[in-house]
Amino acid sequence: MKLPITILTITLAFLAWAHGGEQVFKQPSEFIKQSFGGKIPETSVISLSGDIKSRAKNIMAHNYRESRVRYWKQGSRSVWILEEIGKTEPITTGFLVENGRIKSVEILIYRESHGWEVNKPFFTKQFSSASLKEGDQISADIKNIAGATLSVRAVTKLARLALYLDSQV
Amino acid sequence: MKSKISSTIAAALCIAAVQTASAHTFRERLAEGGRLSAEDIDAAFATPQNLAWYDRFTFGSYGEAHFNTGDVADKFDIHRIVLFTAYEFTDKLIFVSEVELEHLYSNDPGTDLVWELEQAYFELDLGNDYHLQAGAFLVPVGITNEIHEPTTFYGVERNAIETEILPSTWTEFGFLLRKNYDNGLQWDFAVHRGLDVDARNVNLSGPDLRNGRQKTEGFDDLGSAATARVRYTGINGLELAASIQYQDDITTGGADNNAVLTTAHFIYTNGGFGLRGLAANWHIGGDTSVGGVTQAGREIDDQFGGYIEPSYKWSFNNGMAVGVFARAMHWRNEDAPDGQTNYQAGFNFWPTENIVVKADWEHEDRANGRSNRDNYNFGVGYAF
Structure with missing residues (x-):
């Protein structure tokens, strides 16, 4: 009986101690600012309907979580802040696309308990200069990380979606 | 009312x-x-x-059904269905649980339905990439113990080394602290309950470690074991990991049967090519002459094994994928005191990323007077 009581006590202590605040690596507005020289351009919106909706669905393997996706564009640059669930929680990811190629990827808000590796530059730098190739696949060879498969898959899908949506605006 | x-x-x-x-x-x-x-x-x-409270819940599931034939008796088995639930109390505190229903249906009268808890722990984000788990968690050893959804590995059945030597799925009660670094390094340190090997599960020439798992039935000796692991994933496509575990007394009795487990593995992927390998060794102290569980003179106080597995996977634009693999395994334990070598080859077909159909052939090269066997396995699995 000692063990369940110990676990219960510690659990209650955790509950009492735990407090709010999520793992925000960078605020979305900061990512937009750094992509456009310190300013936030006007927010634009693309509706996912018709062909765009079905191509987005093919990329994500399900309908994207929102039917209207916002983006920020100036000249040949566009910023997309997209979300996809890894295992249990949405991963908020920022993509800067320039001339149809990914210039930078950053995980902005991470809520999963596993798959932490995708937050790190050694993973996100693989997307640098990637473009969309035949079949809406990504041109870069994004290597899987055992134990983070779902997070890797989620971020890779979002990169494909960002490149595809960029080609439509 | x-x-x-x-x-x-x-x-x-x-x-x-x-x-x-x-x-x-x-x-x-x-x-x-x-x-x-x-x-x-x-x-x-x-x-x-x-x-809203219902937005804080997450559900998932995975499962697999197998058919084994060849030199073993034909067996159909709905091997497992696992239900996953997580609840987010706050942004920093979650509860994770997995409940497993094993052998829901089997034509083997000796295979009983099992309903068991695979995981049930609280995880607290301590900040600075530190995480603390408390409760029943998967011991951080090897590849399969923590990641074993059927869509993630080749072969119908889990590999023999991570069944016989690393007794996956291996759940223990205790506490685990994890730290991640920006360069891809991670360490885990856990203090937990250990195995409980007693007279009922000493086979042929030594202790049957797999049957020493207490699961949720026994609560002997919390804190009698500690496991440390270092894992590195900082080079894309490569994972390196090593764990060491010390158990005070794997009989949880009075005899001096301390045990040390060491294991290391690597996983390398480049495009469709994959290569993984693992080695594990148990050293168990105390033989029968001093009241222990190992047999004096048989030197089976060392149980070890390893495998190597090359594979190649083709992924298609329509989301389908197919992969082939080969695996060579060798191990020595209480059931194979003179060693056993298995060779395996087969394929996986993923019609979607969440479903897999598998087939493989396995040759068992068995020592100690037992005849060799060729088995054929077929399976289907899902995970979402």
Whole structure:
């Protein structure tokens, strides 16, 4: 009986101690600012309907979580802040696309308990200069990380979606 | 009484509806576009603090069914169905549980239905990439013990080394602290309950470690074991990991049967090519002459094994994939005191990323006077 009581006590202590605040690596507005020289351009919106909706669905393997996706564009640059669930929680990811190629990827808000590796530059730098190739696949060879498969898959899908949506605006 | 309950439910639903509505306000504004402030943009992507209770739940499942034939008796088995649930108390505290239903149906009369807890722990984000788990968690050893959804590995059955030497799925009660670094390094340190090997599971020439798992039936000696692991994933496509575990006494009795487990593995992928290998060794102290569980003179106080597995996977634009693999395994334990070598080859077909169909051939080269066997395995699995 000692063990369940110990676990219960510690659990209650955790509950009492735990407090709010999520793992925000960078605020979305900061990512937009750094992509456009310190300013936030006007927010634009693309509706996912018709062909765009079905191509987005093919990329994500399900309908994207929102039917209207916002983006920020100036000249040949566009910023997309997209979300996809890894295992249990949405991963908020920022993509800067320039001339149809990914210039930078950053995980902005991470809520999963596993798959932490995708937050790190050694993973996100693989997307640098990637473009969309035949079949809406990504041109870069994004290597899987055992134990983070779902997070890797989620971020890779979002990169494909960002490149595809960029080609439509 | 009935109307009181109805009013309470109605009130709860109203509160949930209001919470959901307020949570979506910023998103709706953002979806309209136009000139928006940094605060509005950030609020749109933040997790609402007033999440409705049903938004805090996550469900998932995986399962697999197998058919084995060849030199073993034909066996059909709905091997396992696992239900996963997580609940987010706060942004920093979650509860994770997995409940497993094993052998839901089997034509083997000796295979019984098993209903067991695979995981049930609280995880607290301590900040600075430190995480603490408390409860029943998977011991951080090897590849398969923590990641064993059927869509993630080749072969119908889990490999013999991570069944016989690393007794996956291996759940223990205790505490685990994990730290991640930006360069891809991770360490884990856990203090937990250990194996409980007693006279009933000493086979042929030594202890049957797999049967020493206490699962949720025994609570002997919390804190009698400690496991440390270092894992490195900083080079894309490569994972390196090593674990060491010390157990005070794997019989949880009076005899001096301390045990040390060491294991290391690597996983390398490049395009469709994959290569993985693992080695594990148990050193168990105390032989029968001093009241221990190992046999004097048989030197089976060392149980070890390893495998190597090359594979190649082709992924298609329509989301389908097919992969082939080969595996060579060698191990020595209480059931194979003179060693056993298995060779395996087969394929996986993924019609979607969440479903897999598998087939393989396995040759068992068995020592100690037992005849060799060729088995054929077929399986289907899912994970979502």
